[in-house]
Every structure is written in C-alpha cells, then in structure tokens.
Amino acid sequence: MNTGKPIAIIGAGIAGLTAANFLRQNNVPFVLFEAGNKIAGLATSFKDADGFSHDFGAHFVTNRLADAIGVGSECQLVKHYGEAVWLKGKSYNYPFGLIQIPRMSLNFIKTKIKLFNNKQAPNSAAEWFNMQFGSSIANEVALPLIEAWSGAPAEKLSPAVGESLPGSILKTLYLKISSVLTGRAVSCGYNREMPEKPSVWHVYPNGGIATLCSKLAEGLEDSIRLESPVEEIMVENEKVIAILVKGEILEVAAVISTAPANILAKMVKGTTVLQGIQRFRFRPMLFVNLRLEGRKLLPDTVLWFPENKFPFFRITEVTRSMPWLAPEGKSIITVDIGCQKDDEYWAMDEKTLTQLCFDHLESVIPGVKNKFLGSTVLRTTISYPVFLNEYEKERKDFEQSTNVENLLSIGRNGEFSHRFMEDVYWRTRKKVGELIEKLAHES
Template sequence: MKNETPIAIIGAGIAGLTAANYLHKQNVPFVLYEAGKKIAGLAASFKDAEGFSYDFGAHFITNRLAAAIGVSSECLLVKHYGEAVYLGGKIYNYPFGLVKIPRMTWSGIKSKLKGNGHAPESAAEWFRRSYGAALADEVALPLIEAWSGAKATDLSAAVGESLPGSIGKTLYLKAASRVLGRAVAIGYNREMPEGANVHHVYPEKGVSTLCEKLAEGIADKIKLETPVEEIIVENERVVAVKAKGETTEVSAVVSTAPANILAKLVKGTNTLEKFKSFRYRPMIFVNLRFDGRGLLPDTVLWFPENEFPFFRLTEATLSMPWLAPEGKTIITVDIGCEKGDEFWEMDEDKLSALCLEHLTKIIPGAKEKFLGANVLRTPIAYPVFLNEYEAARKDFEQSTGIENLLSIGRNGEFAHIFMEDVYWRTRKKVRNLIENF
C-alpha cells in the first residue's frame, strides 16, 4: 500500500492490538485510539494486594494462540477444565453426564430419528430439534434465556448453529484431555481445527500479557484517553475521524467498538442505521473470595433452573491454580441483567450477600469461608441474536457496508467468537483491507 494517510484503529484491546501489530509489521501507517487510560480492554488483568488475580473477559487461550503471538513461555499449562450442570439438586457432568437421565437420552434419540424438516426458525426450535425436547427445555433453553435476557423463541437459530463439534470428536478430545493431563480445547476456537495437541494455557501474569506483547514497538502510535467521537464518511467511504474535537484524515477505520455504537459513531451515511438496534446483554460478575479450594464440583457449574439469580458459577482456580493464593479460591458469579434493573442498581454489599445466601445451598459453610468480594458490571457482555434483526446481523457478518470500515473483535463483530478466533479473523480481515486498497 502506497498511501501514507494512516488507518485509524479504534480500541486497544486484543483485537485492536492484533490489527495494529499486523499493520506495524507491514509498515502501513496507523493510529490506535483508546478511550481508556491503558491498553488491554476486555483482556485487562488485575491483581489485588492479597494475591488474588482477576481477568475481565475472555479466559480461553490456546497454546496455538500463545505460540502465534510469541508468549508461550510466559504461559502455564491448564491441566484441567470441565463443566457441570446443577439440576434438581444434583450435579451432572456436562455434556455426557446428562446422558444418565433417561428422558434426556430418549428425547435426544427421538429428535435424531425424526430427521429435519424446514430450517429452524428460532433458537428454541434449533435446540429442540438438535438435542431433543427434554434437554432443550430443561437445560439448554433456560440457560440461553438467562444468558441473553430474551425468549428462546425470539432468538435466531444462529445461536445454536455456532455451537461446536460432533459427539465423536468431543468424546475423543475429552479422552485425550484425560490421558494427556491437560485441558484440550473443545469448542473454544472455530477458525482453526481442534486436536489433541491444541490445549488451554494461561499467562502467569494474566491475559494482558498477550496485549503487552502485541503492543511491543508501537507505543508511539497509541493515543490513550482519546475516544473517537465521530467516523466521517463521504460518498460511502470513511475519510476522517474526530477525536477530542480534532478531525484527522484517515485512509480506513478498523473499529472494535460494539456494532450498535459503531453505527452511532458513523456520520455522513445511513448504511449502518440498521445495526443500531443490535442488543448486547449487560452482565454483572461478582467475584467472591473464599478460604479453601474445590468448592465447586468442576471449573464451571451451570444453573438452568431459575431458583438462583445467577446462571453460572466459575471457580477458575480449579483450572488456573495460580490465580489465588494457596488454599484460597475465587468463585465468579454471572448474573444476566438489564441496565437499570434491580441487580444493576444493587450495591456491592447487597449483591455479594445475595450471592452468598444462594451459594450456601451448594457450598456447605460458604459464609464461614467467605473472605470478601468485588463486583464488575458491564453493559456489553454478550451479543444477543434476536430474530427481529437477524437479516441485518447476517449482512453485518459479511461487511459493515462501507468498504474501508472494518468492525473486528468479539463486540465489533457482534459474534460469539473466542480469543483465538479474534486473532486469526482480525489478521485475515486487516490483510484483505490493505490488499484491496
């Protein structure tokens, strides 16, 4: 590319930094705008004075991603990762433990025998057809509804279609995981193939290690505390960005902003208007610190029944023991909410007391073991695939509609993608952008 006008990248999280790192290596001029005081975005890490670490956002990193970025030696092996489901007061290993419940197995077989008719019109239909009515109605759909805040009948079938893998492959990878003594990545990357030698690792100092590596050598091109206020489009091409009141001419924009916010930032065209209605699910993460380890039966415990205010608990130390001091642990409670609802407004003490109250039903003596808590609230945790804007979402999957405007990253793509997907997809998209210039 001969053009000396820079490309503007919006957001210095893993996606924005991957784009910046790529452009830097290609000697393409760019400026990276970051609204916050420091880089890393959703991939930021915090460590408190007592030695507890908290990562905000994505936790799934593979050895392949670590190798690609060049941080594998700074990562530790994740020896185990597992999920379980709490159902009727009992705990079932996920997914194969649920096979022990005859009605679930039977309805699963029935749904397979029935075959396919027309294409499923909603997530509800997709899951009933793929998993059988019992597993869909008692486990999958309640979880999806709690997670998205929408009725499964209002959600697009694409929610299910993005779920991974065949049963045979999953069984093989699970067996490999057990024999090899490491958490083989099952369903946590979609861009690249799974295999017994692709497994989870985790940076000793938290996920921000990846961002710091990607940011090497480009510090002078990162503008911190500089939110982009407008993306100016003329004749259906981005020509400039406005930040801190100053307009800068740019050759393209690579944005990591949530799709609906991007649509609002763009001025001078109506092309992105239809993306303004995209919804993200706000989420509250309550990190509770406890004495002891192994308080949960596995790393993740799902709660499809609505007797709890949360739908998922995570004891990350069962996979990454170094995230808490020895003999102590953190349990993260995920509460789906809406901005301004009673949970969103609830103060930290009340939220942790509420969580603790419910946890005592699962962890005997939880209150006695409790050491403290902190709360993270995010208005944009997960994209919600509503059927009402499914056509627009499919368009957005292809492009923003403006040739020199890319939208990348988990929020930017409005897609259920994981960290490794973000890396490979971003590189591919940015390569295409500069090749097409």
C-alpha cells in the same frame, strides 16, 4: 500502500492491538485510538495485595494463541477443565452426564431419529434446540440457559444462537478423552477459525490474560493514543474519509473499528447504510468474584444453573483449573449474573450482591458464608451479543461487510459475534490483510 494517510484503529483490546501489530509488521502507517486510560479492553487482568488474581470474567486461552503472540514460554499449563450442570440439587457432568437422566437420553435419541427425516429449517433458537436435542434437554437445560445468558425469550432469538455452538458429540468425546490421556486441558468449544485437536490446550500467561495485549503492544507505543475516544467516522460517497477525535479531524485511508457494532453505527456520519445496526443489543452482566477459603468447592471448573430460582446462570471456580490465581488453600469463584442496565441487580451494591450469592450458593457449597474472605464486582454493558430474530437480516448482512468502503468492524463486539480470543486474533489478521491488499491495489 502510500496514500500519505494513516489507517485509524478504534480500540486497544486484543482485536485493535492485533490489527496494529499486523499493520506494523507490514509497514503500514496507523494510529490506534483508545477511549480508556489503558490497553486490553475485556482482556484486563487484576491482582490484589493478598495474592488473588482475576480477569474480566474467567478467561481460558490456548497454547496456539500464546505461541502466535510470542508469550508461549511465559505461560503455565492448565491441566484440567471441566463443566457440570446443577439440576434439582444434583450435579451432572456436562455434556455426557446428562445422558444418565433417562428422560433426557430417551428423548434425545428419539429426536435424533426424527431429525434424520426432518429437513425443515428452524425459525428460532427455541425450535433449533428442540430439533437438535429434544424437548427434555432443550426445555430443562439449554433454553433456560440461553434465556438467562441473552435476557430474551428463546422464541425471539435466531436459530444462529444454536448453529454457532461448535463441535459434534463425537469430536467432543475425542477431545475429552485426549485431555484425560495427555493430562492437559485440551481446548474444546473455544475455536471456530482453526481446528480443535489434542495439540491445542489451555494455558494461562504468568502475568494474567492482559499479558497477551501488552506483548502485542510492544514497540507500538508511538502510535497508540490513550484517552482518545473516536467521536465520528466521516463517510463520503459510501467511503471512509476521516475521523473526529477530541474535536480534531484526521484524514484517514481506512478505519478499523473494534467498538461494539451498535456504537459504531452511531459514530458513522454521511451514510444511512448502518442505521439498522443501531438496534443490535448486547447483554449487560455482573461478575461477582468471591474469594473463599478452601479448594475444590465446586464439582468442576464451571457449573451451569438452568433453574431460574438462581439469580446467576454460571459460576466458575477458576482456581480449579488455574490454582496459581489464589494463595495456597484458597479459591476464587466467579458468579455470572445476567441483567439489564439499571435493573435491580445492576443497582445492587457489592455487599448486597455478595449476600445474594451466599443465599443461593449454600446448597452447592455448604457453609459458604464461613469461607468468605472478600469479594469484588465487575460490571459490563457489553458481555454478549443478543441475536434477536427482529434484526437477523441486518445481522447476516453485517456479518459479510459494513457496506462502507474501507471501514472494517472487527473483534468480538465489533463483529457482533460471541468469539473467543484466538478466533478474534486469526480473523483480525485475515481481514486486515485483505484491507492492506485492497489499499495497495488502489494506490
């Protein structure tokens, strides 16, 4: 490809850096613009003076991704990962522990028999979960969690919320057994692009999750511009021609954007094809990282809370899976609180949020307040894409293409899809490869 114009990449998270790395491997000129003052985006890692480390939310990545990026030898093995559900003051292993509850298992079996003869397509996430798991699991567990996660009623959410959940029961069972037999946390539910199998397990880079991004950025420093938010993407005849950064126009061969889809839609000038995308919504979320005395404070690594008396829907004892993230005998628990921007939770200061967590965690971790060593709060307005039925048609269309020539929208929020990092990596390489071929063909 030799148009004399570079490709502009927007965003230096794992998607933008994967794109940059791939373009460099293929000798394609690019400039990567990052709005913030450092790389990594949602994959940022933090370390404090007391020896506690944490990431933006709990992050689990695979050995396959670490090897592909070239940091496999700098990672520690995660030996155990498990999830549980907290219901009526008791913890149930997820997913198989729920079978111990007779009304759930009976209702589940009846539903599966009925589903065999029912070929009707569901119209909402509520219908999808009822049809797949029965009303008991749907109404007591799955739907309250989906609603807390998305901030929208399940009747207003698209069935795609459920359809995107990976893995069958048999496959989950096979991977869980492999995990026990091998003593490695075999990845389950983290990949859709590449097969999940016993040889793919969780690891953690010694320098934190951000190490994946720093490795990808190695040798690309000359083409990365920090503190350079892209303001406009100029389109003529439905084709990208230039971008506007810091008041300057740069002619480009193509744009690869990792900005949230709704933000991208606002940046694009000269066409109306992305107008509908401006309505896409992301769920804002708060993460309260509690530093606590003691270990194994929760029944398992992740504990889900479907009952809406809890202000949070999920808590994660990251140190149960990755003990090295805290000093000996101490833990980090990340509390996920779904909220709306500027609602009462969003407006709470750190002290009030910590107290709120204590008030609701006492039944789960008796004496939690006396174990307290400190806390930090992280906030993001773009934690999860919300699949509302009202824009489902536009979402499906956008999934195929931006409909603007030479404009790619990649990455988790760029694709408006709840993706883990390994999927982001493989999808980005595939899409950027197709773009390179297209541009080479044109020149």
